[in-house]
Amino acid sequence: MPSEYFIPDPEGRTPSAEGYFGAFGGKFIPEALVAAVDEVAVEFDKAKADPEFARELDDLLVNYTGRPSALTEVPRFAEHAGGARVFLKREDLNHTGSHKINNVLGQALLTKRMGKTRVIAETGAGQHGVATATACALFGLECTIYMGEIDTERQALNVARMRMLGAEVIAVKSGSRTLKDAINEAFRDWVANVDHTHYLFGTVAGPHPFPAMVRDFHRVIGVEARRQILERAGRLPDAAIACVGGGSNAIGLFHAFIPDADVRLVGCEPAGHGVETGEHAATLTAGEPGILHGSRSYVLQDEEGQITEPYSISAGLDYPGIGPEHAFLKDSGRGEYRAVTDDAAMQALRLLSRTEGIIPAIESAHALAGALEVGKELGKDGLIIVNLSGRGDKDMDTAARYFNLYDTGADATVAADAAGETAEIEGDAK
Amino acid sequence: MSGNIKLLGDTLAAAKAEGRSALIAYLPAGFPTVDGGIAAVKAAFDGGADVVEVGLPHSDPVLDGPVIQTADDIALRGGVKIADVFRTVREAHAATGKPVLVMTYWNPIDRYGVERFTAELAEAGGAGCILPDLPVQESALWREHAAKHDLATVFVVAPSSKDARLATITAAGSGFVYAASLMGVTGTRASVGAQAQTLVERTRATTDLPVCVGLGVSDAAQAAEVAGFADGVIVGSAFVQRMLDADDEAAGLAAVRTLAGELARGVRGSA
Numbered sequence: 051m052p053s054e055y056f057i058p059d060p061e062g063r064t065p066s067a068e069g070y071f072g073a074f075g076g077k078f079i080p081e082a083l084v085a086a087v088d089e090v091a092v093e094f095d096k097a098k099a100d101p102e103f104a105r106e107l108d109d110l111l112v113n114y115t116g117r118p119s120a121l122t123e124v125p126r127f128a129e130h131a132g133g134a135r136v137f138l139k140r141e142d143l144n145h146t147g148s149h150k151i152n153n154v155l156g157q158a159l160l161t162k163r164m165g166k167t168r169v170i171a172e173t174g175a176g177q178h179g180v181a182t183a184t185a186c187a188l189f190g191l192e193c194t195i196y197m198g199e200i201d202t203e204r205q206a207l208n209v210a211r212m213r214m215l216g217a218e219v220i221a222v223k224s225g226s227r228t229l230k231d232a233i234n235e236a237f238r239d240w241v242a243n244v245d246h247t248h249y250l251f252g253t254v255a256g257p258h259p260f261p262a263m264v265r266d267f268h269r270v271i272g273v274e275a276r277r278q279i280l281e282r283a284g285r286l287p288d289a290a291i292a293c294v295g296g297g298s299n300a301i302g303l304f305h306a307f308i309p310d311a312d313v314r315l316v317g318c319e320p321a322g323h324g325v326e327t328g329e330h331a332a333t334l335t336a337g338e339p340g341i342l343h344g345s346r347s348y349v350l351q352d353e354e355g356q357i358t359e360p361y362s363i364s365a366g367l368d369y370p371g372i373g374p375e376h377a378f379l380k381d382s383g384r385g386e387y388r389a390v391t392d393d394a395a396m397q398a399l400r401l402l403s404r405t406e407g408i409i410p411a412i413e414s415a416h417a418l419a420g421a422l423e424v425g426k427e428l429g430k431d432g433l434i435i436v437n438l439s440g441r442g443d444k445d446m447d448t449a450a451r452y453f454n455l456y457d458t459g460a461d462a463t464v465a466a467d468a469a470g471e472t473a474e475i476e477g478d479a480k
Numbered sequence: 481m482s483g484n485i486k487l488l489g490d491t492l493a494a495a496k497a498e499g500r501s502a503l504i505a506y507l508p509a510g511f512p513t514v515d516g517g518i519a520a521v522k523a524a525f526d527g528g529a530d531v532v533e534v535g536l537p538h539s540d541p542v543l544d545g546p547v548i549q550t551a552d553d554i555a556l557r558g559g560v561k562i563a564d565v566f567r568t569v570r571e572a573h574a575a576t577g578k579p580v581l582v583m584t585y586w587n588p589i590d591r592y593g594v595e596r597f598t599a600e601l602a603e604a605g606g607a608g609c610i611l612p613d614l615p616v617q618e619s620a621l622w623r624e625h626a627a628k629h630d631l632a633t634v635f636v637v638a639p640s641s642k643d644a645r646l647a648t649i650t651a652a653g654s655g656f657v658y659a660a661s662l663m664g665v666t667g668t669r670a671s672v673g674a675q676a677q678t679l680v681e682r683t684r685a686t687t688d689l690p691v692c693v694g695l696g697v698s699d700a701a702q703a704a705e706v707a708g709f710a711d712g713v714i715v716g717s718a719f720v721q722r723m724l725d726a727d728d729e730a731a732g733l734a735a736v737r738t739l740a741g742e743l744a745r746g747v748r749g750s751a
Binding site: 079080081084224230234237242243244341342353354355 | 539540589614617635636641645649664665
């Protein structure tokens, strides 16, 4: 029986044998890691051909993760999006609270098949770290998570979750002390411990086969969403929208729609304080082709190839690189990428919370802000799917500070905001 | 002007003719300043290094341990540029007549332009480049331009490299082969892994190029041990650590000269 939830890319649209999507991808790694990375590629190919792997992963995705994830229509939110119909793909409802678990369970099974006993991972917002710590607890694997020191502070809840699950969390103090540096440190660990350690990479970047493999574990998002929207709306959407940091949730949603030429694939990058300020992490908007963390893609860098420090309010998007398949989608014109500021994302976060009772992750809120724009472009006949890649519990401290919810006068502020917003909603709806 | 690949080959051959290993020192450009870095390279030669690798500091040195990360940070905060790396190569080579290579991650060259980088490195008198994160299968463009400008392409091999791959790598490389003594990043270690000797033997079975061992070698005794089975001994973090520990630049330069002298005796089997 074919797998229902592990749906790797059908033959023919995978990258080249060397891992290239057009001009992007490849395998720029130190010699010490070549054997291990090749082993991952071989093991993944074997797993794809093995019905037992699919059966085991399917069972986990249904009975542990809770797939399929719901597709929720959000009409009160959609009133602010030019009246277009908006559906959310609810990856936030997966076990551990984000899409990350799809990839993690797949790679954790591979780790066991390779006979490795230890897993390392990087994490930005902590969602990949939490998912990895979860899978390691489930499978009895030793687990070390690298996280930038700044991120351990802004995502303290997730640090506690990882430790509760038995993982060691190492705060990385080098460089910009965010996701990029966590990946550097994880690579250093991997080079030294590769004989018994798998690097459970969390996004569709890195050396081949990671961009293709991580995508294949997330393809289920788009396959489900495509089926669900056809059932619910009777047609394909005009746009599929997702936030992009490294790009895993976005490629997961987009991939099944690539052959549907009329479906716009819209990636929302973090513009931070504004692309023009230089304080952003909008890699496809403002970067140039280069090599970071093992593959050629767009990179935020200076004229001498030094990587520049990114900024975003969202720890999960605060990364100066992007998966190579997104670079290919951008250059080929199939994908479109726009930049969303911190402020626009935070307003969208509050709007979804107030209108639909769903608190999104700040990462996902970038996609929601993009949907507000795209909906207005499409008008009342528009139909949009937004990937709600994660839930916002982890972000409550950041959000509370942003909206002054810790103040003694907070209740009055909230009431005033709510009144203002009602007027706004009515205004928009007219 | 052509690069100095021949000088590199002659230098390694001369050491071999003396019945000893060559001493290869690594020092990052721009650390602690550009002029200080140039003086450090000269001090290493003065103390007895046969070859020096000048590091091009990078924002994301994923193969380096904390010591070289710290030096790279200092150099980058000081504003070091690729032009300064070339100036370091030029002045160090001009003052000593010895072979000077550049060791760099790939993205700075990719961004700068392979043609421009190789032309300028050759013009500065450089002997070649060590490219630790450029795998052989991605290296065709580099090798074409390096060959055109008489620059060596030094690839790294690791204990995890399989035999067939070792043959592919050494067939594409020139100058010498950099054998990583252990699985890990740069930094001093209490002992050099036993796997180093095995790797050197496996590498020699595929090539006539000299095989030099790096990673983890920090003192004369380790240098003597490695010299027992390798054509060259590469030392980096130990030099940088001495400079970081020194009270001022003059003391740092003296420490580099002293360590080079100790290591030079080590590679001659008299630790």
